[in-house]
Amino acid sequence: MRSPVPRGRIREVRFASGLDRSELVVVDHRDLTGPNEVLLIEPDQPVLAADRVRHLHEPVLLLAHPSREALRRAVAAVEIVVDPEPPVLDFTVDPPPGGVQYGDDNVLKRLSIDKGDVETALAGAARIVEGEYRTGAQEHVYLENQGMVAWEEGDVLVVKGSLQCPYYVLKALGHALGRGPDRVRVVQAPTGGGFGGKEEYPSLVALHAALLARKAGRPVKLVYERGEDMEATTKRHPSLVRHRTGVDVEGRLLAQDIEVVLDGGAYVTLSPVVLSRAIIHAAGPYACDHVRIRGRAVFTNSPPYGAFRGFGAPQTIFANERHMDVVAAAVDLDPIELRRRNLIENGQSTATGQVIDDGTDRTALLDRAVELSGWHEKKAAHAELARRHPWRRRGMGLACFHHGAGFTGSGEVVLAxxxxxxxxxxxxxxxxxxxxxxxxxxxxxxxxxxxxxxxxxxxxxxxxxxxxxxxxxxxxxxxxxxxxxxxxxxxxxxxxxxxxxxxxxxxxxxxxxxxxxxxxxxxxxxxxxxxxYQPPPGVEWDETTYRGDAYAAYAWAVYVAEVEVDLRTYTTRVVDFVALQEVGKVLNETLARGQIQGGVVQGIGWALMEDVVLEDGAMANAQLTNYIIPTSDDVPPIRVTFEETPYAHGARGAKGLGELPIDGPAPAVVNAVARATGTRPTTVPLTPERLMERLEEGRADVA
Amino acid sequence: MSPERGSYADPAVDYHVEIAFTLNGAEVRIRVDPAERLLDVLRYRLGLTGTKEGCAEGECGACTVWIDGLPVDSCLVPAVQARGREVVTIEAVDPMRLRPLLESGATQCGACTPGVVMTALWILDHPDLLETHTVRELMAGNLCRCTGYDGIVEGVLEALEATRDTEREPA
Missing domain, CATH: 3.30.365.10 (Aldehyde oxidase/xanthine dehydrogenase, molybdopterin binding domain)
Known part of the structure; x- marks a missing residue:
């Protein structure tokens, strides 16, 4: 049973008279035998709300019954009565209306990166190019919903279910139930898709199942239906990213001034580390001597946003790679050439001052991806199509990006x-x-x-x-x-x-x-x-200054999308996609290719159609009928190519690749739409409605 | 909240119906609630948990089974509609037929796979469909969040090719 409002004080839990409670198991916060906290980074999220609720669908009460039908009747007979309070629903409004609900200023976490002297460099720039970019929430839509079974075996509480991190669940159970690790046991069942959605959220499902099983004195199975899974569980953090970029007359990056704001939702959960990965990837795979990145994750009365493949990087990479095309236009350079002039060369350093010297030739990757995509040949054909056809428009777009593998900074050392x-x-x-x-x-x-x-x-x-x-x-x-x-x-x-x-x-x-x-x-x-775990030699990171080797290794990639836009319906179709990446040694070609293709298609979904509609801070379109993910007929074959530079400190020379493919599709696709339509879209998902607005604004400008 | 099921006009009357149908080649006789979904009868009454529930509204196709040779979403089919018909589920599939799908990377987490396989085998049994439709069109009723579909499409095409080769073999 969940909160009916985004914010308020719980007045009472009302049971309808006549409800048969003989076999009904009811659990609330008083049944916890440890602190009412979901153990993760900060102790702010309760297992079950006690007196206040901070987001719509926040769990308050648990019911279990041997009969599904009887349980449905019980759910309909229980009401959670809440005195509502004004919620904060827009993470971009500062200061927040309705008063501060977290810390001094509703900011869950602030992080920054400083390299060189941005203001001086901007003052000396030939051009300063500004841009503001937004990305929406994204729902994981793992095909298998959240689910957990809990039972007691003598003195030991056992939980088995769909999860990515057995030891996260173990620690959360031990903490909130007040049990030592020898009295709790967590078993992972073969898991039907995760994408980060089963990183932190299963701790909550496991705690709920465990509380019910303990009180019932018998095994309890807790499986979410799709609607509950979509409206109540975590999603990709919505973002707002602002860029102010100084370039010289030749298009070389002199300064990058970047502001990153993430919607964290109502509890801290993983937002600090999502923000960390977001800002570290925000300046892209480019060499620039003067970089300032200011990041914050902000409280809202939304269900907490959480881990999702890419973990903050897709948001800032979308902004940066979209912005690079805007910069290219401002200095009248081809977007490929602008990138070629700025890509990190071996011996140069990233925004955190990490010197890259891994033997990968990033410029060669760019040239190879452009060649594979047929960019130059197609460009002429697209121009011809635009001249001849009343509504069909085609365009090419690309994205250059990198993704750090493993935990950020000293994370792997701490994990041990x-x-x-x-x-x-x-x-x-x-x-x-x-x-x-x-x-x-x-x-x-x-x-x-x-x-x-x-x-x-x-x-x-x-x-x-x-x-x-x-x-x-x-x-x-x-x-x-x-x-x-x-x-x-x-x-x-x-x-x-x-x-x-x-x-x-x-x-x-x-x-x-x-x-x-x-x-x-x-x-x-x-x-x-x-x-x-032992860190590879020479890897050093300073958590306080955010300087040093943010990741032991990076995968590098260049993705190229070709799209067709229908100017009558404003629909965009990706007609070709080239995904070229350097991921160290590929250990299993079929699996690696499958990861890339699946990630790219998930990224195309986020770019064009996956629109989480928020009402009262939570997902209103919590159905697969109206939250649209790509089908086989919505995407082209994804052409995958690997370049392999073995990495000395990864298994058999491998680097990480699972998240990389979600980073590039959104900017590549939106850059292609921009080129096809002559507009400057800045938001994903770029739904037909949003593209229509863009195109009509453009017409108004002309008129 | 979910609508209450099993409560019909007169609480004193038992509205359950007995139905008989063929399930994976064997006769099944079972009493069902008129509102009971075929998916639930298969999974919770008959123990055939190979068929998965993904969305419960006919969008994802994870619960695809065959009724009289046609793929349907069993979450949308009241079990009473199976009366007198032939139902085939993933449990009846010859694993050897899945080889091209396994080799092409058509499955990752496996949650969509039972439904994908039921649709894929239907395509393989009716190759004439490809005269009017592409594999991508025919598979569009089965959502997969892992593969990006290339592995599935390639697997179906390779299996079609293998079938043709077998047919060409002299007897």
Whole structure:
């Protein structure tokens, strides 16, 4: 049972007379046996609202019943009565109406990056180009909704469900239920899509299921229906990004002054780290000596926005890459040429002062993507089409971008992930990690990595179920870190196991299996190798000044979209898409290609059609009927090309790639629409309605 | 909130109906509520949980089954409508037929996959559909959030190709 208003004081929970409560289990905040807090970054989010509600659909009361039908009747017979208070619903209005609800100024987190002297550099610029860009919320639409089963096994509370981060859930359960880690156990069930939507939110679902199971004294299953999943759970943070860019007469970037504002929603949840990734990627893959980035995540009475593939980077990359086209036009340069003149060369540094020297030739990537897309040939055809056809318009657009793999800054060091590899009695090995499969291929690629590192056949590799009673904390399955960071730990744990068995590092295959069997026979227990994260040499980050190596490695990409716009209906169709990226060594071509294609299509959805309509701060179109995601017939084949520069500190030379493909489609597509229509759209999703407004404004300007 | 189900005009009357239909080749006889969805009867009464619920409003296609050889969204079909018909679910599929889909990367998380497979096999059984429609058009009733659809489309095309090759083999 959830809050009916975006903000207010709970007056009472009213049960209709005549409701049969004999088998009904009712839980509220008083049933917690620990602090009423969902443990994550800040302790501000309650498990169940006690006296105040801060967003529409905030959980207040839990009901369970053995019969689904009886439960439906009970839900209809309970009313949560709230005295409403004025909510803050617009994150761009400062100061907020209705008073401050968080901290001193309703700002959940502020972060900034400073490099050089922006004001002086702007004063000396030949041109200063300004722009303001907005992106909307995006719903994950994993095909499998949130779901969790909870039960008690003696003294231990067990929760099993759809989730990305078993140890996040474990810690949240232990905290709010006041239980030690030995009395809680979390098991991941094969998860039907996540995209970040099952990073932090499952802690809440697990807590609710656990509270019900404990009170009911029997197992409880809690599975969201699609409508509840869409209106109540997290989404991609809406954003507003302002750019002020100084360039010289040749189009070289002299200064980038960037302001990033994210709508955080009603609780802090992951907004500080989403903001961190957002600002670090805000200046793009360009060399510029003077950069100032001011970021803030702002409180509103919306359901908390949360982790979504890309984690803040897609928002700022959309703004930056759209803005680069605007800058190019202002200095009368081809957008490809403007980028070529500014892309980071090896030895140059990013906004945080991180010197990039990874051997990747970014200019070559740009040229290759342009060539693959047929940019120059198509440009002429598009001009011809515009001359001849009354309403069909085509255009090309591109985006150059990068994505840092793994946790930001010192995040991986703080996580201190651990992987164990055990030798089994029959000579096989078992990899024990808390990293999970949700369709991205963890099981396959971990098997490949372990097989190659051990010299054992894939059939001799077992992967332990992600069960906190059986596997160590190898960190969450997020941030494009699973293969690069955790995969490397698997390699090292196998090396460690060999060393413990007295084998040299290059021993493998039958010799390794024989040593494992012998150890079992000798000691009667499994030999275990282990590895804990160590940062690659030379990686340094200062959390207080935001200077240094923000990520150990970056994937680099250039995406090119060709679109067709119908000037009668204002609909845009992506007709061709080239996705070129450098992701280190590709370990499994089919899976890697699938990640890129899926991410690109999700990005095309965000660019053109996925429009979260907010009413009272929450999603009003919480149905797949009117929240439209791309179908097979809405997108072209996604042409994927990998360039491979092996990365020395990732498993088998790999870097992270899972999030990268969501970053580029929106700016590439919108830049293409801009070129096709001669307008300057600044917002995604660029729905037909928004494009119509743009085109009509343009006509008004001409008139 | 969800409308109350199972409450009809006269609470004293049992409105349940007994229906019989063929399910994956075997006869099934079961008493159902007139408002009960075929999806729920399959999953919760008959234990065939391979068919998935994605949206409950006929948009995503995760719950696709065949009725009399046609793919339908079982979330939109009252179970009584299955009376006397032939219902086929993902459980009846020969896994060997899925090989081209597996090899092309047509499945990632798997939540859409049972529905995708039921539609894909329907296309494979009716290749003449491709004279008037593309695979992308025919698959558009099955939402997938992972693959971007290329793996699915390629898998169907490769399976069609394999079928043609087999047909060309001399007996």
């Amino acid at each position: 992930s651990r992987v164990d590899v055990a030798g089994l009695a029959d000579g096989r090995i078992e990899v024990r990690s808390g990293n999970i499969e949700m369709g991205q291929g963890t099981l396959t690629v971990f098997t490949q990595i372990a097989s190659e590192a051990s010299g054992l056949a894939p059939s001799a590799i077992a992967l332990a179920e992600p069960d906190t009673a059986r596997v160590p904390n190898s960190g969450p399955t997020v941030a494009s870190r699973t293969v690069m960071v955790v995969g490397r730990l698997i390699e090292r744990a196998i090396e460690d196991l060999k060393a413990r068995l007295g084998l040299p590092p290059d021993a493998g295959g039958d010799r390794f299996a024989e040593a494992i069997r012998a150890a079992h026979a000798e000691r009667g227990e499994a030999p275990v190798g282990t590895a804990t």
